[in-house]
Structures are given as structure tokens and as C-alpha cells.
Amino acid sequence: MDFLEMLKAVLFGIVEGITEWLPISSTGHMILLDEFIKMDVPKEFLDMFLVVIQLGAIMAVVVLFWNQLWPFSTKEKYFIKKDTFTMWFKILAACIPAAVVGLAFDDKINELFYNYQSVAAALIVFGVLFIIIENRNKGVSPRINSIAEITWKTAVLIGLFQLIAAVFPGTSRSGATILGGILIGMSRTTAAEFTFFLAVPVMAGASLLKLVKFGFAFSGSELILLIVGMAVAFVVSILVIKFLMNYIRRHDFKVFGWYRIVLGAVVLAYFILA
Template sequence: MEIEIIKAIVLGIVEGITEWLPISSTGHMILVDEFIKMKVTPEFLEMFLVVIQLGAILAVVVIYWRRLIPTSKKTWIMWVKIIVACVPAAVVGLLLDDVLNAWFYNYQTVAIMLILFGILFIVIENRNKSAVPKVNSIDDLTYKQALIIGVFQLIAAVFPGTSRSGATILGGLLIGVSRTAAAEFTFFLAIPVMFGASLLKLVKFGMHFTGEESMLLLNGMVVAFLVSMAAIKFLMSYIKKHDFKVFGWYRIVLGVIVLGYFGVKIFL
């Protein structure tokens, strides 16, 4: 049991870091699972890898509590924009969740999307090098711009390895949103999206846990929360002085590693 809890803690650490940095939590989870396979049922593992995100969501709520409480007209408008951006991914997720998992949840898709979006980050940041952002805060986002960012989130929902945060940040940069505003909107978008995805997985799993399963899930969520607190603060501090190109290069390297590792594994 102790070994399995350690594995859950490691996965919680990976989730807490990779959920918010634009480097794909799925890509990392696939690799980590190869080396520290949890001795649980496939159904529980599928649910666990999604539901530990609830810990990561709680970190956003704690850090941005005052911004998120709908006590003013400005905050209510922000939440409407968030809902607008969530619609594309929510509709497709509810209708096609199992189908998309069957088609695209594989190392080839993950690796290709890691590399593709890594290249896009580098290209777009180079293009934006001397550009002045048109939108510097979430308050300045139009509903149309929010929907465009939501379409990028849909891409991440369909193709594992894209990275939800990576896709939405990239979408924001493409339409002239500042790095800080794009990152914050990405964090806020995660709240309804990840709550919805977690609820869907819990319902499909059946809400029936053994004592060991409950301990594993709780440990993963708590660790994901603590690590997410640090990851979010790091990212917001980092992008005040730097661009996202380092994450682009990291994604490319990780994508090549994923392709190489599983490619070699097939032939061995």
C-alpha cells in the first residue's frame, strides 16, 4: 500500500506542474505511468488521472479567490466569457468522450501534438517579438475572442498531448492577448472544464471506492493542489520577463522522447 501511495504522490507532483505549464500533462502522465505503473484497475487509473485535477483546480480558486467571487458586474461578465469559451469543449466532451479516447489516446497523437504545438509556440513568439498586445486584461476580452480561445481549448480536448493550457494560451497569443491575460484566462477556464471532466469520470466510474482507492485519490489530489500553488505562481512570475519559447523547445524534445521510447519498445 505504501508503494502505491508513493506512486500516487509522484503522479500528483507531475499533474501539479504540467497542468498549468503549457507542456502537456497527458504526455508526461503517459511516460510516468510507463515506469511507475499503479497496481489498480484500468477503470480506476483512467478516473484517477482526471480526478486528481480537482486538487489543481483548488489551487486556482485559492490564489484568485477575490477575482473569482461574482460580487461585481465586472466579475459576472468575466464568468459569462468563461462559459462562452467552455461551450465548444463541453459539447464535444459530453458527446464524444469515449470515442475520442479510443481514437486519439495513444503515444503517436501525444507526440505529434507535443511537437506541433511546440513549433507553434516558437513561431508565434518570434512573430510577436515586437508586437504590442491588443488585450492586456481579461476585462478587455470580447465575447468573440473568448470563443476563439474556447475553440483552441476544444483542440486540446480532442487531441491528447496538445495541452489545455498550451492550446488556450497559444490561441490568446494568436489574437493579440498579452501573455499574462492569456495565462490567467486559461487558469479560470480550467475551473468549469476540469470540474466537468472530473464529474463525468466519477459518474462513469460509479462513485464506489475501496479504502485503498480512496487513499490513493486523496493523496494525489492533495499533492496536486500543493504543487499547483507553486507552479501557477512560478509561471505568472516567469512570463513577466520571458516568453513561452522555452516551453516550445521543451515540448519538441519531449515529443521526440515519447516517439523514440515507444517506437523502440515496439521493436523490442
Template sequence: MLNYLISFFFGIIEGITEWLPVSSTGHMILFDEFVKLSMSDDFKEMFLIVIQLGAILAVVVLFFWDIWPFTTPQKGLIKKDKFSMWFKIAVACIPAVILELCLGDKIDAMFYNFQTVAIMLITVGVLFIIVENWNKGRSASVTTIDEISYKYAFYIGMFQLVAALLPGTSRSGATIIGGLVLGLSRTVAAEFTFYLAIPVMFGASFIKMFGFGLHFTGTEIGVLLTGTITAFVVSVFVIKFLMGFIKKHDFKVFGWYRIILGLIVLAYYFLH
């Protein structure tokens, strides 16, 4: 029963931090330091990736008509602008795919530790404040998804590459910073980040599930579903909150949060 409760809390953390630019992986690594699932190490490694499917499904549900590329025969069957968007997302995925093929699990062994998480929480927090101060008063040159060029999509994918390499960076944080630097409006940067997460996290989840072997016990299935469903429900509310928040505010509050959390983490581990 305790494992189900812990899975529930992991789902809450995932649902909140996957979309707010504060690093979901970093928060779950930190939470795992204090509260342990009584499951095998292989299951826990897979669990921390696969529950992100719940968060991704929230994007699919909330933005379904904005991302679905097909229409009625009377309208020509396909939406050309949506197909173009998905091709740009595919281009943005290229750097992360190459990284996964070249390094794969070696990344986990090298960087999945509290020192990396804390340092990247602070570093990206500082970058958010710097970029937002630099961006203040500037008019966005890209105000719709359609206006994102293939070159910009690839550049955003390069920013995502850093997040894939270093836990604590935040995939959403890295791509939003990249978008702001390139001249995207906050809303467009956030939306493209949401859409980019769909193929990335579906791919990562299925790789981890097949790597685990698909041989689940009843308890493992229950724990996995608990975390995934919780992440989905929480994500629905968090995405709606974030889209409303960024229409009136910048991202500096998340930068300060990251810096404070990173300093607390470093202090805790150095003192202990």
C-alpha cells in the same frame, strides 16, 4: 504502500504540467507507460482526471478575490465585471462541452496513445516558437481580462477544443497560443487559461467520478486523496512561478522542451 508512492508522483507531475504549457495528460500517459498503479483500469482512468481537481483548487485559492463575483450589500452584492468574466468563460466552454456530448469516451479510444502524445508535443512546441517569433515586438491589444470580448472568448474555446481532442496538445498551451494570436498579453492569456480551467476540470472530474460509481474502497480513497492533495500543493508553487516567469520571458523555452521530449518519446518507442 507502493500505490500511494506512485500516486504521489502522479500528483507532482499533474501539479507541474497542468499549468506549464507542456501537457499534463501527455506526461501522465507517458509516466503510466513506465510506472503502473496496481488498481483497476476503471479506477486509473478516473484517477488521472480527478487528481486535476487539486490543481484547479490551487487556482481558486490563489485567485479567489479575482474570481469571486459577490461583494457586500453596501457595494451592490455583485461585481459586474466578475459576472461578465464568468459569462465569457461559459462561452469559451461551449466548444468543449459540445465535443464531450458528441464523442465522449470515443476520444480516449481513438487518441490516447504514445504516438498522438509525441506528435502533439512536437507540433504545439513548434507552434509556440512560431507564434512567439511572430509576436515579438508586437504590442498586446488586450491587456486586462475585462477587455476580452465574447467573440475572443469563443475563439479561445475553439483552441481549447483541439486540446480536448488530442492528448499531448496541452489545454493551457492551446489556449495561451490562441490568446497570443488574438492579441492578448501573456499575463492575460495565462490568467484566462487558469480561470477557464475551473469549470472545465470540475465538470470533467465529476463526470468521471459519477461514471466510476462513487463506490470507493479505503485504498482507492487514500490513493486518490494523495494524488489530489499533492497536485494542489505543487500547483500553488508552479502558478506563482509561471506568473513571475512570463513577466520577463516568452514561452519559447516550453516549445523547445516539448519538441525535445516528443522526439525522445518517438525514438524510445520506435527503438523498442
């Protein structure tokens, strides 16, 4: 095992752990990182690696929100937590649009939109939208202030916003769903929490799909790189999720909007001038 390749896996895990939860597009950052830090692995493994290390990020959500996600209780007379089951059904309903489109058109979407022009455009457009929507909502009280207040209609609408991110890389799954949630009257904290919960089946499904396509045909060194990337993504995600939940209690998302615009411009400039 090349120690340099291990360090590269660590760096990819750090970037994944940061960008998966902040609404700034993990895809845009991964494209830039891959330009500057090339992993010495087959392309098929790299394509799978960049998706499956998300499993580490998912586990961070499971660990941090276990009590809200686990639908069974040993402390109460009725050990099934009905509200938690209902929440999960709403999450699954929100996943349906992206799951259908992803399964049917995954390869075609990658062929058409997985390029620097599309990613940069999505970064900039959604960055502008973040700023516009936050300015529009300034002083407006949210109608939905907890996960329990999310209706079936709201869950499906969030799923449609997630579909935008599934089709256009660079949109940011968390960015699209948080922005959508704020638009339809959710508080920032509730929109962020629902986005985290929604990520569990979505990212687990995407990772499983990539693993099946790859065929589980790992060499020993490839398996170590994957485990390292996932472990680092897990630790970093724990820190980033805690930071984000504290941050949005006192601040809006406009700073992320400006960051997206700058990053989109950097992506365009780099590839045009390279």
C-alpha cells in the same frame, strides 16, 4: 494500504501539479510516467484517478485568484460584482465547444487519439507553433492586457482553441488556449490568467463526468490514493502557478516550445524502440 502505492500517488500528483499549468501537456507526461511507474490498481480506477486528481489543481486556482473569481462582495454597497459575473459568463461561453464535443464524443476521442503517436505529434507540432508565434510576435504590443478587455468574440475564439486540446491529447489545454490568446492579441499574462480561470469549469466538469462513469465505487484504499493525489496536486499547483506568472512577465514561451519538441521525440523513440 501499501506505502509504495501511496508514494506513486504522490508522484502522479506532483506531475499533474506541474504539467497541468505549464504549456507542456499533462497527458504526454502521464503516459510516460504510467509506463515507468505502474500503480497496482484496476484500470477503471486509474483512468478515473488520472483525471480527478485535477480537482486538486483546480482548487489551487480558486485559492490564488479568489478575489477575482468570487462574484460577491461584502465591503461594497452593491454586493454583486458585475464585472466578475460578466467574466464568468464569458468563461462559460468559451467552455461550450469543448463541453459539447466532450460529452458527445469522449469515448470515441479516447479510442482514436489517446495513443503515443497522436500525443507525440501534438507535442511536437504545438512546440514548433509556440516558437514560430513567439518569433512572429516579438516586439508586437498586445491589444488585450486585462481580463476585463476580453470581448465575447475573443472568449469564444479561445474556446475553439481549447477544443483542439479536447480532441487531440498531448496538445495541452493550457498550451492551446495560451497560444490562441497570444495569436489574437492577448498579453501573455492575460492569456495565462484566462486559461487558469477557464480550467475551473472545464476540469471540474471532466472530473465529474469521470466520477459518474466510475460510479463512486471506491474501496477505502482507493479513496485514500485519490485524496493524496489531489492534495499533492493542489500544493504543487500553487507553487507552479506562482512561478509561471512571475516567469512570463519577463520571458516568452519559446523554452516550453523546445521542451515539447524534445518530449515528443522522447515519447516516439521510447515506444518505437521499446
